[in-house]
Structures are given as C-alpha cells and as structure tokens.
Amino acid sequence: MSKPNLISRRGVIRTAAAATALFACPAIAKAKPRVVVVGGGAGGATAAKYLRHGNDAVEVTLVEANRHYVTPFTSNLYLGGLKPFESLTFGYEGVAGHGVGLVFDQVSAIDRDKREVRTAGGARLGYDRLVLSPGIDFRWDAVPGYSEAAAERMPHGYRGGAQFELLKRQLDALGDGALIVIIAPPNPYRCPPAPYERASMMAYALKSRGVKNARIVILDAKDHFAMQTLFIDGWERHYPGMIEWQDPTIHGGIKAVDPKAMTVTTDFETHKAAMVNVIPPQIAGRLARDAGLADASGFCPVDAGTMASLIDPSIHVIGDSAGGEFPKSGFSANNEGKIAAMIIRADLIGDRRMPVRFTNHCWSDIAPDDAIKNGARYAPQDGKIVMSDPYTSQLDESPQLRAKQAREAAGWYIGMTTDIFG
Ligand SMILES: Cc1cc2nc3c(=O)[nH]c(=O)nc-3n(C[C@H](O)[C@H](O)[C@H](O)COP(=O)(O)OP(=O)(O)OC[C@H]3O[C@@H](n4cnc5c(N)ncnc54)[C@H](O)[C@@H]3O)c2cc1C
Incomplete structure (x- = not known):
C-alpha cells in the first residue's frame, strides 16, 4: 500500500x-x-x-x-x-x-x-x-471454478485499470479462429449494456486487425438484455456470424470454468476458448x-x-x-x-x-460512428427512487443519427470527467 x-x-x-x-x-x-x-x-x-x-x-x-x-x-x-x-x-x-x-x-x-x-x-x-x-x-464463488486469482487468467474487466489492460493484452494476442467466451452476469450490475458493447468492441478490434473466423459466444445469466434488438441488429450489420448470444434456456447454466485449461462448461457443452471474460454477479x-x-x-x-x-x-x-x-x-x-x-x-x-431530480443516459458504441442510447428521468418518492419517461434508440435510425450519438457519447465523457475531476 x-x-x-x-x-x-x-x-x-x-x-x-x-x-x-x-x-x-x-x-x-x-x-x-x-x-x-x-x-x-x-x-x-x-x-x-x-x-x-x-x-x-x-x-x-x-x-x-x-x-x-x-x-x-x-x-x-x-x-x-x-x-x-x-x-x-x-x-x-x-x-x-x-x-x-x-x-x-x-x-x-x-x-x-x-x-x-x-x-x-x-x-x-x-x-x-x-x-x-x-x-x-463480486460474488466470486457464484461461477464454479472462478476466484479472484482466476481473474488473472480469465479477467472480469469490470473494475480497476489493470483488469482492462489484461483484457486488451489478451484480445490483441488472438489469432485466426480464436473463440472468446463472455459470461454475462444477472441483474443488478454496473452498466447493463456494457457486456454487449464489450462484445461489439472486441469484434471491431478483431475485424480491424484482419483476424479470420474469430467467434464471440456470450453465455448470459439473463433471458434478455438492455437494447437487445439494437445490439443484435448491429452485430448482424457489422460483424455477421461473429457474435452469438445464448440465454439460460440455450446453454442450460454455467457448470464450471477452468482457468488452466481455458474451458467453460455449460449444461450442454464444453467450450475450449482462447479468451474468457467472466463477469461475476455483483x-x-x-x-x-x-x-x-x-x-x-x-x-x-x-x-x-x-x-x-x-x-x-x-x-x-x-x-x-x-x-x-x-x-x-x-x-x-x-x-x-x-x-x-x-x-x-x-x-x-x-x-x-x-x-432531488436527475436523468441518466447511457450510450453504447456498436462500431465507430454507430452508437445507440437509452435513458430515463429519476426522482425520489416515499424514500425510493422512481423512474419515469424511459426512452431507447430505435432500429430504423439513420446512420447520421447513430454517428451523432457516437459524438454525443464522446462529448458526455469529456463533460462528465471534467465535472468529477476538474
Ligand atoms: C465496461 C464498463 C462500461 C461502463 N460504461 C458506462 C457508461 O458508458 N456510462 C456510465 O454512466 N457508466 C458506465 N459504467 C459504470 C460506471 O463505471 C460505474 O457505475 C461507476 O464507476 C460507479 O461509481 P462508484 O463511485 O460507485 O464506483 P467506482 O467508480 O468504481 O469508484 C470506487 C472507488 O472506491 C475505491 N475504493 C473501494 N474500496 C476502497 C477502500 N476500502 N478504501 C479506499 N478506496 C476504496 C476504489 O479504488 C475506486 O476508486 C461502465 C462500467 C463498466 C465496467
């Protein structure tokens, strides 16, 4: 220390x-x-x-x-x-x-x-x-075989700079035919769209490097996720055939991860992966x-x-x-x-x-110049926080609007970090 x-x-x-x-x-x-x-x-x-x-x-x-x-x-x-x-x-x-x-x-x-x-x-x-x-x-023991030590091989990448760097190093080392498995957590967890934006950005990085036949399988604890139809539409447009999302009825539950063997075993199969991103329950x-x-x-x-x-x-x-x-x-x-x-x-x-009133907006980049967003207003009522006026991006938005939203996200980041640290 x-x-x-x-x-x-x-x-x-x-x-x-x-x-x-x-x-x-x-x-x-x-x-x-x-x-x-x-x-x-x-x-x-x-x-x-x-x-x-x-x-x-x-x-x-x-x-x-x-x-x-x-x-x-x-x-x-x-x-x-x-x-x-x-x-x-x-x-x-x-x-x-x-x-x-x-x-x-x-x-x-x-x-x-x-x-x-x-x-x-x-x-x-x-x-x-x-x-x-x-x-x-994290609830470290919620994914059998996972632990704080295992996060050095199978990073969560959900807090702390070193974990983000480890994820990036592993991603950059992948070659043709690599399989990435992302284990997505149950609600509630920080930034609900983040695992899916992460899959998009991983696919983008692999595609930009010309890596062939790489695949990303998302094994989800949830039966649906934030802005699901928008993400899946974006994945089909930008990264066809690369990202597969499985809900619990498809994978049947995570039975174990093995950080040494780099395997993830579900109720139905064992994935031998080149990279595993385990995001445990929080x-x-x-x-x-x-x-x-x-x-x-x-x-x-x-x-x-x-x-x-x-x-x-x-x-x-x-x-x-x-x-x-x-x-x-x-x-x-x-x-x-x-x-x-x-x-x-x-x-x-x-x-x-x-x-006391506030709004929350969350942008997610599917690809450069293709960002979606959702948000809502919040106010306290009887001691609890209550949401109103939720909105989300639409499937038929123009490329110009998506590019504008990507610029908005970049502007938000500058404004937010200045407000926090400036
Ligand atoms: C991949 C990803 C993408 C995200 N994208 C977005 C987004 O687009 N928009 C958005 O709004 N949010 C996003 N988030 C969520 C956002 O980062 C968190 O919700 C936010 O950081 C929570 O703030 P916090 O203050 O609760 O915790 P943190 O920002 O994590 O801060 C906690 C701090 O407490 C310190 N700390 C903890 N314990 C101790 C201790 N015992 N002693 C001293 N210090 C301690 C830690 O070192 C840390 O600095 C994202 C999160 C992830 C993981």
Whole structure:
C-alpha cells in the first residue's frame, strides 16, 4: 500500500488538527464540520468536490486506495482500439484544488459508534458525516471454478485499470479462429449494456486487425438484455456470424470454468476458448458490507431523497453500492454524489436544499460512428427512487443519427470527467 503523499499528509494533518481543536477548546466547538468521503471514483470524487465547491465551511477529506482512477466508462472503446489507456486515467489534483484533503490509502474499517474511519496505513479520521462510494464487489464463488486469482487468467474487466489492460493484452494476442467466451452476469450490475458493447468492441478490434473466423459466444445469466434488438441488429450489420448470444434456456447454466485449461462448461457443452471474460454477479463494495450497511440483496439500502443509509443515517452510500432502483452507472453515481453533498451541506451548515431530480443516459458504441442510447428521468418518492419517461434508440435510425450519438457519447465523457475531476 502506498504511503500518503504530501497532499494527503496535509489532509490528514488538517483533519487531525480540527479534531484536536474541537476537544481542546469549547470556544471552537463551532469548528468546521468534518466529512470523510471514501472512494474517489465517479460517486465519491464528485461528492468530495461538491461538498467544497465554492464554500469552505465544511472540512472534507477524500480517502482513495489509488493515486489514479481509471474510468470503467468508455473502457470498452480502449478495448476496441478507439481510445488510448492514458485517456481513461485521472489524478486528483483538480479535486484537491477545491480544498479537499486527500489520503491515498485503503480504508480497512469503519467504527460507526466512534464515527471514525481507519486506514491500512494507520490513519484514524473522525467524521460528522461519512460518504461511502466504494463501487462494486463480486460474488466470486457464484461461477464454479472462478476466484479472484482466476481473474488473472480469465479477467472480469469490470473494475480497476489493470483488469482492462489484461483484457486488451489478451484480445490483441488472438489469432485466426480464436473463440472468446463472455459470461454475462444477472441483474443488478454496473452498466447493463456494457457486456454487449464489450462484445461489439472486441469484434471491431478483431475485424480491424484482419483476424479470420474469430467467434464471440456470450453465455448470459439473463433471458434478455438492455437494447437487445439494437445490439443484435448491429452485430448482424457489422460483424455477421461473429457474435452469438445464448440465454439460460440455450446453454442450460454455467457448470464450471477452468482457468488452466481455458474451458467453460455449460449444461450442454464444453467450450475450449482462447479468451474468457467472466463477469461475476455483483454486490456492494466490501467496505460497505463489512460496515454492516448492506441488506440481504448485497447492496446498501438508502433513502433516495438524501442517499442516507437506512441503517446508519450519518453515512451516505452512493454509486454502485447503493441499493434500490438507482441505475448503476457513472452518470447516476455523479448525480448521487451531488445529492449527498447538497443534503450534507444543508444539514451541517444550513445550505439550501433543492428538489432531488436527475436523468441518466447511457450510450453504447456498436462500431465507430454507430452508437445507440437509452435513458430515463429519476426522482425520489416515499424514500425510493422512481423512474419515469424511459426512452431507447430505435432500429430504423439513420446512420447520421447513430454517428451523432457516437459524438454525443464522446462529448458526455469529456463533460462528465471534467465535472468529477476538474
Ligand atoms: C465496461 C464498463 C462500461 C461502463 N460504461 C458506462 C457508461 O458508458 N456510462 C456510465 O454512466 N457508466 C458506465 N459504467 C459504470 C460506471 O463505471 C460505474 O457505475 C461507476 O464507476 C460507479 O461509481 P462508484 O463511485 O460507485 O464506483 P467506482 O467508480 O468504481 O469508484 C470506487 C472507488 O472506491 C475505491 N475504493 C473501494 N474500496 C476502497 C477502500 N476500502 N478504501 C479506499 N478506496 C476504496 C476504489 O479504488 C475506486 O476508486 C461502465 C462500467 C463498466 C465496467
């Protein structure tokens, strides 16, 4: 684990100093309220920035395990050879520039009684409010034969930059006749169209390299998937005969994967593959579960109007760890970060509360200049998030519209990452 750097030490010192001041002198009992944010991804980095944005009345410390964040969103375009890896990678200078204290360390525990976050490096950070955005974890044992170690041979490519690079290295090494197997997860999981955009981008990369007779078989846990008819239409147009999707009635269930032999056995057959991408079923980030904030669903129940945990209201759980019907997307995590920041500022320093409303749009590239999208509006109702006005791309859209949507997606990425890290 990396040691805290200069910026993070300052953040720790500032936090420690605030804590000392609070206990030393009752006259400074009005010291700035302390908010700790754990997880510097789409949700957490947004929350930290917006907690400070234009106002230094709240002491904010962001604790993140890594010095750089690699966006899972648009990682499929990197796989397709349409974006360099560096373009997915962001540092935290912009967030620090808003006055957020940074600590680069793994959070090992949360003491909810003491309202204290503990890191592997030994820091202890007290908080008045805690925001948790640790992303997803996997049910590793749900696919027989799969494990965290097996992910080094059969990558999931669903979190963390190293996994995206491993997928890309494996893809780039494939030759004629290669078989790729993608095991797609059951709902709920982050970015529902992503496994199918991934298959498209893999096919695109192989086709562009002139690899002959390669095949991609998707073994799905679901009997249908997001924008299914649009993807299948796109696959027939761009990659005829290359991508085959099987629902559970066709494959009969995954019986085992063998990372050494590179085989996937279903109820009906054993696939000997050149590359296997196993995307396991998902649950809330481990830290949130270890802190006792998850329910039987594996995710953390929250009040949709505040993002406050229903188990501990001093903790706001945002992003993919949040339970309920929130879309598990970077777009949504960014919105949830702003909602949590607004509510916390309102509670702690009396800032204004605005009505909670947001939209979520998700673009998927089937090929360069051929992007589809879906989305909806969201608002809280009786503590739950409720979707309205869903829309999705249509089969008969013109090539010009599809190309425009691909440009929209690229523009969204720039806007989103600037909003999170700028
Ligand atoms: C292939 C793919 C394509 C996608 N495409 C899109 C898309 O087009 N549009 C879209 O909106 N979304 C997309 N997503 C989904 C999006 O990436 C996630 O929904 C979003 O990143 C969730 O944000 P988060 O803050 O919950 O988690 P993350 O962004 O994963 O951030 C979690 C952070 O917490 C840190 N962390 C975790 N535990 C600890 C700990 N104990 N201590 C310290 N730090 C910790 C991690 O290091 C990480 O930086 C895609 C995802 C994938 C996998």
